Amino acid sequence: MSSLPFPVRVAAGLVVTAVEEAKDLPRTVAGLPITAVSRVLQLTMRAQQVVTELAIKGDGALDGGRPVEEAPSWARFDDDLPDELPAPRAAWSRIDIDDTSLEHSELADTPKRTNGHAPALGVAGEGGETASVTPDALPGYETMTIAQLRGKLRSLSVEQVAELLAWEQAHGDRPPFVTMLSNRIATLNAES
Numbered sequence: 001m002s003s004l005p006f007p008v009r010v011a012a013g014l015v016v017t018a019v020e021e022a023k024d025l026p027r028t029v030a031g032l033p034i035t036a037v038s039r040v041l042q043l044t045m046r047a048q049q050v051v052t053e054l055a056i057k058g059d060g061a062l063d064g065g066r067p068v069e070e071a072p073s074w075a076r077f078d079d080d081l082p083d084e085l086p087a088p089r090a091a092w093s094r095i096d097i098d099d100t101s102l103e104h105s106e107l108a109d110t111p112k113r114t115n116g117h118a119p120a121l122g123v124a125g126e127g128g129e130t131a132s133v134t135p136d137a138l139p140g141y142e143t144m145t146i147a148q149l150r151g152k153l154r155s156l157s158v159e160q161v162a163e164l165l166a167w168e169q170a171h172g173d174r175p176p177f178v179t180m181l182s183n184r185i186a187t188l189n190a191e192s
Helices: 008-060 098-100 103-108 146-153 160-169 175-191
Strands: none
Touching: 103 175, 146 175
């Protein structure tokens, strides 16, 4: 053991450490920018986490501890709708007051347009020739929205989609439906 005083021994240890660090300085300097950037990003992310945690605690205190709704009560999704819905009135198919004198069967039997508006589709349960007519490929097709049809198309064959397209062109000839069915047939044909 050395008989030198403690402060002298500590100072000698500091000098040896400084010399060792000086030898490693070229390697340390090369990694210094990466280390510094890494530390800054780490501190920034930690600060953001702390601020977010404080905001969440503040929201909880200000809301009086009431639970947050997962989905608002007014939100409706296609998956939430029952399978049997009344026939929707298509947004693109408006009938003016002057058109109400036409009977439903007359509108459903003719795919022509009246006063620039598309005819209404026949729906199961209503009077007229189209009341019992529904495509065999997809029962209930005539009451589906475009979003509901989109969800069902992947499970249908080319022949079934072609049957739906023929039915659509003969009964409603709704442009969005015709386009979607035509595009699906083209896609299925391209895949085979």
